[in-house]
Amino acid sequence: MAPAAATPLPRLSRIRSAFKTMADRLGPRMGVGLLAAVIVTVLFGVLAEEVREGETQHLDDALRMTVYGVASPRATTVLHAITQLGSPLLLLPMTIVFALVFLHGRRIRAAILLTATMLGVTLLNWILKSWFQRPRPLPFFGLTMPRPTASPAAIRWPPSASTVRWPPW
Amino acid sequence: MTARLRSPLLRALVWAGAIVIIVAVGFSRLYLGVHYASDIVGGYATGFVWVLTVASADRVFRRADERGSKAAVAEPPPR
Numbered sequence: 001m002a003p004a005a006a007t008p009l010p011r012l013s014r015i016r017s018a019f020k021t022m023a024d025r026l027g028p029r030m031g032v033g034l035l036a037a038v039i040v041t042v043l044f045g046v047l048a049e050e051v052r053e054g055e056t057q058h059l060d061d062a063l064r065m066t067v068y069g070v071a072s073p074r075a076t077t078v079l080h081a082i083t084q085l086g087s088p089l090l091l092l093p094m095t096i097v098f099a100l101v102f103l104h105g106r107r108i109r110a111a112i113l114l115t116a117t118m119l120g121v122t123l124l125n126w127i128l129k130s131w132f133q134r135p136r137p138l139p140f141f142g143l144t145m146p147r148p149t150a151s152p153a154a155i156r157w158p159p160s161a162s163t164v165r166w167p168p169w
Numbered sequence: 170m171t172a173r174l175r176s177p178l179l180r181a182l183v184w185a186g187a188i189v190i191i192v193a194v195g196f197s198r199l200y201l202g203v204h205y206a207s208d209i210v211g212g213y214a215t216g217f218v219w220v221l222t223v224a225s226a227d228r229v230f231r232r233a234d235e236r237g238s239k240a241a242v243a244e245p246p247p248r
Contacts, residue, residue, distance in 0.1 A: 027228065030224070030225055030228050033221050033224070033225070034221065034225060036217075036221070037217070037218045037221040037222070040214045040217055040218055041214075041218055043214065044211060044214040044215065044218070047207060047210060047211055047214070048211065050207075051207050051211070056205070056207040059206070059207075060205035060206050060207050063199065063205075063206040064199065064202060064205065064206070067199050067200050068200075068202065071200065075200070076200075076201075079193075079196070079197040079200045079201060080197070080201065082190075082193045082194060082197045083194060083197035083198060083201060083203075085190055085193075085194050086194040086197075086198075109227065109230075109231075113223060113224075113227050116223050117219070117220060117223050120219050120222075120223065121215070121216055121219055124215050124219055125212075125215075128211070128215065134205075134208070136203065136204070137202055137203070137204070137205055138202065139201060139202045139203045140200075140201055140202035141201060141202070
């Protein structure tokens with residue numbers, strides 16, 4: 001009898017077979033995760049298209065002003081501290097320290113995983129910013145943003161320049 | 170990082186802490202007016218997909234290693 005691999009499979013069966021092999025290799029939990037990743041990628045594509053067409057601007061502006069409307073001095077202080085948790089000035093040293101700790105504990109895979117994750121998101125961040133070239137909004141609370149896209153934001157988004165008063169309370 | 174934690178409670182706490190930080194940092198960007206909400210949602214989506222990609226690659230390599238070590242045990246080298 002001829003081996004099963006020799007018989008050509010129809011296209012759908014091949015796709016199903018590939019998914020089954022992938023699910024076998026990754027396990028059911030990661031299979032579900034990958035399916036979620038595919039769905040999120042599609043939704044991201046839809047969002048990107050809407051952003052490029054300017055369809056999200058109205059909702060973005062409304063959300064911005066809603067959040068600005070409930071601002072308070074204490075919340076501003078707390079959120080200013082919280083936002084530093086996502087700063088590269090904190091994340092870069094933390095990544096290096098944790099990678100070194102993992103290497104010291106002979107957890108090579110964990111060190112590689114952490115480094116790959118951080119390098120990948122940094123690269124993706126840079127690629128997406130370069131690709132979209134979306135002007136940043138005008139920051140509240142007298143914050144200044146060093147990026148050159150900050151100034152055109154005030155021009156392209158007139159409500160930010162005309163309606164924002166500081167301090168909000 | 171949580172893979173080595175034996176206590177499910179501790180593992181859940183680490184996960185919850187991570188999620189709280191992620192959401193709080195995103196909200197702080199919107200509150201301080203330095204990003205639009207759609208930027209933040211896009212960032213979450215990109216991060217989620219990338220982390221899953223890296224985790225999947227790790228899982229595939231880990232399973233390949235496990236299969237390799239099992240095969241080595243099953244077939245001892247010829248004398």
